[in-house]
Amino acid sequence: MSRYLVRRLMAVIHVLLVVITVIFLMIHLIPGDPAAVMLGPNATAEEIAKLRRTMGLDSRSIFSSSRSLRGRCAATSETRTSSTVP
Numbered sequence: 001m002s003r004y005l006v007r008r009l010m011a012v013i014h015v016l017l018v019v020i021t022v023i024f025l026m027i028h029l030i031p032g033d034p035a036a037v038m039l040g041p042n043a044t045a046e047e048i049a050k051l052r053r054t055m056g057l058d059s060r061s062i063f064s065s066s067r068s069l070r071g072r073c074a075a076t077s078e079t080r081t082s083s084t085v086p
Helices: 002-029 034-041 044-055 062-074
Strands: none
Touching: 034 044
């Protein structure tokens, strides 16, 4: 029974890593700015820059995105990104 649970746990970890990688690539390779799209056409440059910092999009590094993911998993972000959209 424990062998089965270990195999299932390893499968879940593998799937999560693949999903995280695909999402990271989609965010950084698709043209356009996700922060500008989320805030809409009436957003100021300061609001867009603040959301980009909050989402961890201000750097193209995989390490900054992993830092942002760690913050979201630990529920340390002050505001939800979906709450900024009207």
